[in-house]
Amino acid sequence: MKKILLGSIITSLLVLFTACSGENEKSSGSGNETVDFFSDKVDDEAAYSEISELINEDIGVELNFVGYSDTTAFQTAVQQSLGQENSPGMFTWWSGYRMEDIAKSGNIEDLTSEWEEYYIPAGVNPDLAEAFKVDGKIYGAPATVLYNGIYYNQEIFEKYNLEVPKTFDEFLALCETLKSEDITPIGMQDAGWASFLWFQQLIAAYNPELYTSLVNGEISYQDEQVVEVMEIWQSMLDNGYFAEPVDHMTRAKQFSNGDVAMTYESTRFTKNLEEDFGLEAEKDYSRFILPSMESSQKPVIFYETSPIAISSASSEKDNAIKILREYYGEEQQQAYADQMGIGFLEGVELGNETNQNITEKANSDDHLSMIRYYEATPATIVDAATTSLWEFVYDPSTSSIENTLKTIQAESEKAFSN
Template identity: 30%
Template structure:
């Protein structure tokens, strides 16, 4: 009788263990993770990473890419309240990251950062972009240094070479104008901020920093001067139509514009179009407008790869983020896209991009946080709308700045 009871108890214990002790089946550790992202054009590269991670750490990864930024952000924020939760997702640093961290929606990755920095897989200089209230969140999906991609055949045809000064760049634009070639690409959607940030960083980077923290106003004389410089370039006829829907990669390849200003991630657009670096296109750092500045300002960005605080399988997500920072993963990621890497151990094949990566880490340039991340979300929304209006009608200069400042006043009145 005693033996029978012992056997019954043993069977019950096994059943309880199998059911997780509460009548529910114990969750199985995931072997495939979902990665929701706002980089739909990169799906093939994410798939390559998923195949490698399956071999390396037993975790495959399936990407789901969005191409509309607003729709994507709405989906991720909705996942905070629903059961449709991504294992991994891409986001933005700066105010957008701080916003969802303060809502306690993002997994803490401080331990991953500490180990990666100690191993030399991540530079300590990157940590502040992923730090909120002293802790790190997410890991670098990518890093990018901004400059100018140019159509080398157009430059060669007109005897042009990369500029060393701002005046050189304007002379190039003027020469191209005389040859009936548009010098620069710009757009009225999403990336409408590009020339604002570049001109401000090259004219007064200290003002740029103060503006992003509410210590300066959009109506201040220095900001007005930046807008007037921008107006001068647009009114001179150096830019293509900002409403042109042609993909910027095609704009550069087809010669619709001779130059496109973007981050080093744009190199992927060139490789996707089978363009060869040094033969079909090149890359240069944009000179400061103000030549007296001690260092050349270079726009910098780093996009985060994140996990939810309440991810479907927190351990699996953390394991993937840890692997993502390794040299093995980063070499594959950089090589596949033809881009730079957050991991200092990775050698960059493209000579121009490799050099700018080394120079950026040497202190030669003043790294300036990209406007999209440096600006609080409510102000950013107003600014993107304002800049979009400005590039289509430069007479709205003062109206645009006043409208953005109104939003900034409202935001900073309740935020330090």
């Protein structure tokens, strides 16, 4: 009787232990442990599926990619789950000031020591850590690094014997030549956030230090230097160098058809051009970096890097840390590059010469790499700027310049007075 009772107690304890373990560790159908990875980069699913297989072979943990096509839904899903055990072990986010709130909430892991012990030795550029720092600690690691530049239609350039500009004056002359041939020089995207793209690039072309001072609240948006840059942009708009802003796919079609000769975009645009329109890198399209307005200054390449953060309260936290250590293996990064045509680790072949070239430029001493405006300054300033800058684009007048800069400066003063 005692043996039967003892056996029942042991069985009950084993069932209870198994149930408790199940609450803390998720398992896949194969019996392996899994880590949920929330992301707003839905196109990355195939790449992460392959990466998951490689990591699982090494450490027996699988990555469950959960993609969100709607940015707002993604943000809500992440923010509502943070601080809870059922939050995703890993998720992508935004760098710079956009990371500050969740870092200061205490809901994501400090990865400073992981950078020193794992990521940097694996070949991750230590300079990228600056984009994920809050109060001196590093709260993210790069999922991707995208470099912005000016795409140009090579067929148009060859037809009219045009060359990639080496100075800013040559760039303006190029735009004028295209206009004289009844070709709109530059395509624009009408997404709500996209108005800052030419603002940041022109500011940095004028003076990189001006850009840094501006995003850090050290100089006024109403400073005469900023006004001068806006007047340059105003002249470009008045001269018809920019097409009417359109949605992303329409702009890609305009570029592919030669209706616009150039457009400013990130590395991901190559995949769009090749898969949707059949263009080939360095045959149908290529990229250049906008020259500086002063020959003594290095051209600036803006980058955006999407960090991977780890939820501190998640039951998957420990396995998420293990996965992120494996993520920067050359085989894993090559798998991502093979699928997406982009990458940032040295030694990884991108399979796209245009992307390979700009990545090498970004890592060279001939260019400055700077984090883009969207992440480089507080979100309240960005929100005010994107709205006001669109008003300027559609009404490039002197009064519009004054109103735009006054509005942004008011938000800047609020943000940096705290």
